[in-house]
Amino acid sequence: xxxxxxxxxxxxxxxxxxxxxxxxxxxxxxxxxxxxxxxxxxxxxxxxxxxxxxxxxxxxxxxxxxxxxxxxxxxxxxxxxxxxxxxxxxxxxxxxxxxxxxxxxxxxxxxxxxxxxxxxxxxxxxxxxxxxxxxxxxxxxxxxxxxxxxxxxxxxxxxxxxxxxxxxxxxxxxxxxxxxxxxxxxxxxxxxxxxxxxxxxxxxxxxxxxxxxxxxxxxxxxxxxxxxxxxxxxxxxxxxxxxxxxxxxxxxxxxxxxxxxxxxxxxxxxxxxxxxxxxxxxxxxxxxxxxxxxxxxxxxxxxxxxxxxxxxxxxxxxxxxxxxxxxxxxxxxxxxxxxxxxxxxxxxxxxxxxxxxxxxxxxxxxxxxxxxxxxxxxxxxxxxxxxxxxxxxxxxxxxxxxxxxxxxxxxxxxxxxxxxxxxxxxxxxxxxxxxxxxxxxxxxxxxxxxxx
Amino acid sequence: xxxxxxxxxxxxxxxxxxxxxxxxxxxxxxxxxxxxxxxxxxxxxxxxxxxxxxxxxxxxxxxxxxxxxxxxxxxxxxxxxxxxxxxxxxxxxxxxxxxxxxxxxxxxxxxxxxxxxxxxxxxxxxxxxxxxxxxxxxxxxxxxxxxxxxxxxxxxxxxxxxxxxxxxxxxxxxxxxxxxxxxxxxxxxxxxxxxxxxxxxxxxxxxxxxxxxxxxxxxxxxxxxxxxxxxxxxxxxxxxxxxxxxxxxxxxxxxxxxxxxxxxxxxxxxxxxxxxxxxxxxxxxxxxxxxxxxxxxxxxxxxxxxxxxxxxxxxxxxxxxxxxxxxxxxxxxxxxxxxxxxxxxxxxxxxxxxxxxxxxxxxxxxxxxxxxxxxxxxxxxxxxxxxxxxxxxxxxxxxxxxxxxxxxxxxxxxxxxxxxxxxxxxxxxxxxxxxxxxxxx
Numbered sequence: 001x002x003x004x005x006x007x008x009x010x011x012x013x014x015x016x017x018x019x020x021x022x023x024x025x026x027x028x029x030x031x032x033x034x035x036x037x038x039x040x041x042x043x044x045x046x047x048x049x050x051x052x053x054x055x056x057x058x059x060x061x062x063x064x065x066x067x068x069x070x071x072x073x074x075x076x077x078x079x080x081x082x083x084x085x086x087x088x089x090x091x092x093x094x095x096x097x098x099x100x101x102x103x104x105x106x107x108x109x110x111x112x113x114x115x116x117x118x119x120x121x122x123x124x125x126x127x128x129x130x131x132x133x134x135x136x137x138x139x140x141x142x143x144x145x146x147x148x149x150x151x152x153x154x155x156x157x158x159x160x161x162x163x164x165x166x167x168x169x170x171x172x173x174x175x176x177x178x179x180x181x182x183x184x185x186x187x188x189x190x191x192x193x194x195x196x197x198x199x200x201x202x203x204x205x206x207x208x209x210x211x212x213x214x215x216x217x218x219x220x221x222x223x224x225x226x227x228x229x230x231x232x233x234x235x236x237x238x239x240x241x242x243x244x245x246x247x248x249x250x251x252x253x254x255x256x257x258x259x260x261x262x263x264x265x266x267x268x269x270x271x272x273x274x275x276x277x278x279x280x281x282x283x284x285x286x287x288x289x290x291x292x293x294x295x296x297x298x299x300x301x302x303x304x305x306x307x308x309x310x311x312x313x314x315x316x317x318x319x320x321x322x323x324x325x326x327x328x329x330x331x332x333x334x335x336x337x338x339x340x341x342x343x344x345x346x347x348x349x350x351x352x353x354x355x356x357x358x359x360x361x362x363x364x365x366x367x368x369x370x371x372x373x374x375x376x377x378x379x380x381x382x383x384x385x386x387x388x389x390x391x392x393x394x395x396x397x398x399x400x401x402x403x404x405x406x407x408x409x410x411x412x413x414x415x416x417x418x419x420x421x422x423x424x425x426x427x428x429x430x431x432x433x434x435x436x437x438x439x440x441x442x443x444x445x446x447x448x449x450x451x452x
Numbered sequence: 453x454x455x456x457x458x459x460x461x462x463x464x465x466x467x468x469x470x471x472x473x474x475x476x477x478x479x480x481x482x483x484x485x486x487x488x489x490x491x492x493x494x495x496x497x498x499x500x501x502x503x504x505x506x507x508x509x510x511x512x513x514x515x516x517x518x519x520x521x522x523x524x525x526x527x528x529x530x531x532x533x534x535x536x537x538x539x540x541x542x543x544x545x546x547x548x549x550x551x552x553x554x555x556x557x558x559x560x561x562x563x564x565x566x567x568x569x570x571x572x573x574x575x576x577x578x579x580x581x582x583x584x585x586x587x588x589x590x591x592x593x594x595x596x597x598x599x600x601x602x603x604x605x606x607x608x609x610x611x612x613x614x615x616x617x618x619x620x621x622x623x624x625x626x627x628x629x630x631x632x633x634x635x636x637x638x639x640x641x642x643x644x645x646x647x648x649x650x651x652x653x654x655x656x657x658x659x660x661x662x663x664x665x666x667x668x669x670x671x672x673x674x675x676x677x678x679x680x681x682x683x684x685x686x687x688x689x690x691x692x693x694x695x696x697x698x699x700x701x702x703x704x705x706x707x708x709x710x711x712x713x714x715x716x717x718x719x720x721x722x723x724x725x726x727x728x729x730x731x732x733x734x735x736x737x738x739x740x741x742x743x744x745x746x747x748x749x750x751x752x753x754x755x756x757x758x759x760x761x762x763x764x765x766x767x768x769x770x771x772x773x774x775x776x777x778x779x780x781x782x783x784x785x786x787x788x789x790x791x792x793x794x795x796x797x798x799x800x801x802x803x804x805x806x807x808x809x810x811x812x813x814x815x816x817x818x819x820x821x822x823x824x825x826x827x828x829x830x831x832x833x834x835x836x837x838x839x840x841x842x843x844x845x846x847x848x849x850x851x852x853x854x855x856x857x858x859x860x861x862x863x864x865x866x867x868x869x870x871x872x873x874x875x876x877x878x879x880x881x882x883x884x885x886x887x888x889x890x891x892x893x
Contacts, residue, residue, distance in 0.1 A: 411889025
């Protein structure tokens with residue numbers, strides 16, 4: 001049994017009569033190297049640890065009251081203070097019969113290998129060299145690349161343990177590594193940027209050539225870009241942008257958003273909400289997904305949940321409390337933002353069932369439109385409650401079925417509801433990108449392009 | 453250079469959602485970040501273990517990168533410690549939890565009373581006390597004790613056209629006395645009004661239109677259009693459109709832009725920054741001419757100048773970098789109503805949401821959360837949310853009117869994975885043309 005789980009259990013063992021206790025303990029180690037101008041700009045290494053304590057005061061029929069406190073440390077004195085504070089906080093919550101802790105539901109956790117054994121053995125010098133080599137590769141790839149403003153290598157490991165008086169015992173650990181680079185291309189007075197990255201469970205999984213090629217291609221091909229004419233058109237989103245779009249859509253599929261009247265999907269189960277080609281699944285048990293996990297944020301086994309099937313809304317994702325409010329059971333979908341956060345229902349590993357077409361074939365099908373390689377203003381212009389969608393975009397026009405001249409400083413707009421229904425093509429090119437959603441080329445019809 | 457940044461932060465929060473106090477939370481973290489700079493290279497490590505042994509281990513990790521520079525140790529005489537006291541009249545930690553919860557209920561009730569179409573309300577309260585100490589190998593020793601208090605309301609309104617959201621907040625670098633002035637019921641009503649008005653909103657237009665930004669609507673325009681581009685870390689890497697522009701006309705002569713960490717009580721206020729440098733008032737653009745950039749210790753050292761008091765970090769777990777504090781456009785002389793009356797057609801933005809910028813190209817976006825059409829010099833129909841997109845230097849040159857009704861708003865600025873509290877401010881102003889990304893053709 002891990003040391004963290006022992007710690008969590010020891011705190012749980014101190015529960016008083018009439019209360020339930022849940023303890024989440026986490027510890028992580030991170031290294032990050034930034035290269036600049038052929039040298040190390042910065043090298044940071046850090047260990048962090050903390051604990052989150054939830055206390056539930058049983059209140060009979062009236063309902064239970066929940067309190068929370070956390071400490072960014074595993075020092076006994078601070079852990080103790082968190083327990084005392086969580087207990088005190090619980091006394092002030094509104095009693096609610098739906099508020100309970102998860103109890104084991106018999107679903108077995110997937111066997112996932114998310115801990116790369118080679119992780120700890122990569123010497124720091126090698127990490128530094130990877131960042132420096134990446135910068136050099138991008139600078140040397142094209143004479144138009146005039147600056148690399150960051151070339152980073154990073155890796156981290158995190159261990160988590162969860163225990164409760166309601167019988168939850170869960171312990172997981174994972175490693176991750178990435179390389180990312182941001183290039184600035186210039187020609188005359190024109191400046192354009194592009195980024196590239198590669199992610200894996202350890203340094204040996206990384207593909208620096210891919211990261212470098214992406215950054216160079218994305219920056220250089222934007223040179224000479226201008227505004228486009230406003231009008232309705234089909235928009236082809238590249239896999240990275242598609243991943244961002246899916247992340248926003250998936251937030252409206254949280255059962256918590258649904259029961260609280262904050263989702264445009266509420267009350268639409270069994271109805272068509274997307275084009276018939278759309279089948280959307282959240283499957284954290286797929287080890288290829290960046291957000292793969294054996295246990296959810298309440299210690300229940302993560303599982304595969306079908307959200308949209310053949311365009312028809314099938315269901316939502318629930319944590320224990322949202323499920324009770326909705327009169328159903330948890331789908332093992334509690335997520336929490338580390339030890340300082342409390343669980344809520346959300347996606348971890350959303351993916352659209354891939355189609356068969358390549359990017360080239362999708363462009364040929366679309367004929368005329370806009371290919372978008374990056375979007376901005378997602379947090380200010382996309383509203384998962386109303387569905388209103390308006391983002392800044394840059395990319396390339398699609399003419400006669402092929403990528404044509406570059407375009408910047410335009411927006412594309414619609415509503416998420418209409419975009420799902422107007423999804424014309426789902427690419428076969430699934431990329432397991434960092435975040436909660438995989439990406440693949442998507443073509444969406446009837447979008448409003450705003451330029452001049 | 454070696455630097456120790458120690459931090460002790462206590463925070464508490466409460467959320468009322470769906471008519472219930474769902475959760476009160478409390479948090480505590482303390483630790484130290486150790487930075488060692490040798491030549492152009494920075495080594496950094498942080499630890500939550502503040503024992504001598506823990507600090508020495510972190511120092512060892514931070515200096516590992518600089519090993520080639522030679523080892524050894526020396527004793528540093530630090531400046532005399534001057535105790536600081538928290539700049540708050542009423543420490544939030546001293547206020548009964550019940551009093552905080554009562555604010556949430558009042559805001560919830562006021563919002564719900566604004567109309568039957570208000571179907572959901574979430575109100576949030578938060579406070580923090582952040583004590584920091586910076587000690588540097590050149591003898592610098594500085595401390596600060598920062599108290600912040602915030603309150604926000606998010607409403608959902610439901611009608612035939614679906615759901616819409618409205619948001620309003622107050623956030624000040626003060627204690628619980630913020631509620632002597634801020635009326636939480638009014639915050640609730642404002643959030644509700646924004647959601648309700650959008651139920652009957654028409655889609656925003658698309659294409660380039662004249663835009664009038666209301667005083668205090670967000671000020672995020674300047675934060676994105678030039679603030680980030682004036683941060684010296686982007687400048688020294690030639691990753692900003694404002695490189696080499698000092699002394700040049702980069703904006704309309706109506707634009708005088710200031711970044712000022714000393715404005716007491718504002719969300720981006722502090723006594724010393726996270727590198728121990730006192731907060732300062734820095735004029736960035738004066739009558740349209742670029743006067744200076746924003747500097748932290750590392751970038752200022754390269755230029756053999758002093759930091760402008762803009763070295764900030766999210767916590768001891770992060771390296772400091774150049775950040776804005778309170779960034780605002782000085783007020784002009786025109787009457788705000790007159791600016792609208794003089795605008796034949798366009799868009800009036802009463803409240804902005806967030807924004808984003810690419811400093812290298814200058815392209816930026818900022819979103820509306822309350823906006824109206826201007827027709828015949830009058831504010832008419834409400835519009836659904838949309839992003840506006842523009843290029844920093846171009847948009848700044850297109851400002852042709854600035855009014856007297858200056859107001860500040862709080863925000864959270866994200867950069868390179870770190871979030872810090874900032875203030876933004878501006879009076880009513882007009883941009884002659886900017887692209888709005890609505891769905892109406």
